[in-house]
Amino acid sequence: MSDNTAPSSVELLGGFRITIDGRTVTNWRAGRSQALVQYLLLHRGRPVSRDTLRSALWPHLPPSAGTTSVKAAVHGARRALCPTGEGHTPVRIASVDGGYLLQTDQLWIDVASFERRITAANAALAAGDRALAAGHLRRAVEVYRGDLLPAQDAEWAVAEREWCRTRALHALRLLSDLALEAEDWWTAIRWNRRALEVDPYDPVPSAALADCHRKLGITAAALRWDELAQDRLAQV
Structure with a gap:
């Protein structure tokens, strides 16, 4: 929604x-x-x-x-x-x-909504309300449909784009951590696959995906994600 x-x-x-x-x-x-x-x-x-x-x-x-x-x-x-x-x-x-x-x-502005949700999630985490934080984080990554102004290559846009991408990846990492704490492996898989859509070269989501598939007993998939994580580390 x-x-x-x-x-x-x-x-x-x-x-x-x-x-x-x-x-x-x-x-x-x-x-x-x-x-x-x-x-x-x-x-x-x-x-x-x-x-x-x-x-x-x-x-x-x-x-x-x-x-x-x-x-x-x-x-x-x-x-x-x-x-x-x-x-x-x-x-x-x-x-x-x-x-x-x-x-x-x-006027509804997607970036403003995204930033408000991230700020609210951080405040909820600081207050110890992890369920509320998760709700805000889910709404934030829902609003984040992709890179900010992807067709704009000016320096001022590139800087804002990288900042938004960093915050989106952080939100997805937090959602993954919350799912892993609850041993909800499929939800953790969902968030880490989304993180790879945001940054295909980040080795952390690939490693998390390997671990989740291993927990689920899907060994072949775990091995493939392990290989991908190693490839990503070699490219960093």
Whole structure:
């Protein structure tokens, strides 16, 4: 069951999509207007200066050309988010002193939901409530459909992508540990297979899968996972 019950939403994990009142935004016409919105979404809740946007989105342009490009991208983004230019929209780019602020009302954002669930899980673990923690972790990895902005190769996106991937792998590791403590081998297998989808070269899930299959008496599969774990270690 998804956390998303809002008519307007943003998906950054596993791909990029904005839906406003049931309408998917597709008319990204002006240069890097889409990338500008993506950057502002990742820095939501705080103003971003024009110089910061210029450096992030147009690092190779001289300052004068970069500033013009920022203004053009903002104009294009506003038209994409609100084609008529009238009425209220849940996603707005407000001009502030020297920059821009992304304003959102009743907008579900998958990354924000993912982060809230991870934070809640850590708090539950600290309080000793492992069942509550497991529930939050399950919802977090459900929201994590894949890499953040996989088509975006800019440095600012790559850094955020790696951070989200690290947190997803940590959540899956915790879920696996909880299942192993309960000797629920099939559930542990589920979480470790999912961890390999997130990072196919991580040797830890492969080793855990070998152990789980061994506990279940499925020796041939355990040996295959052992071999895969050794191959992954050799590639690290």
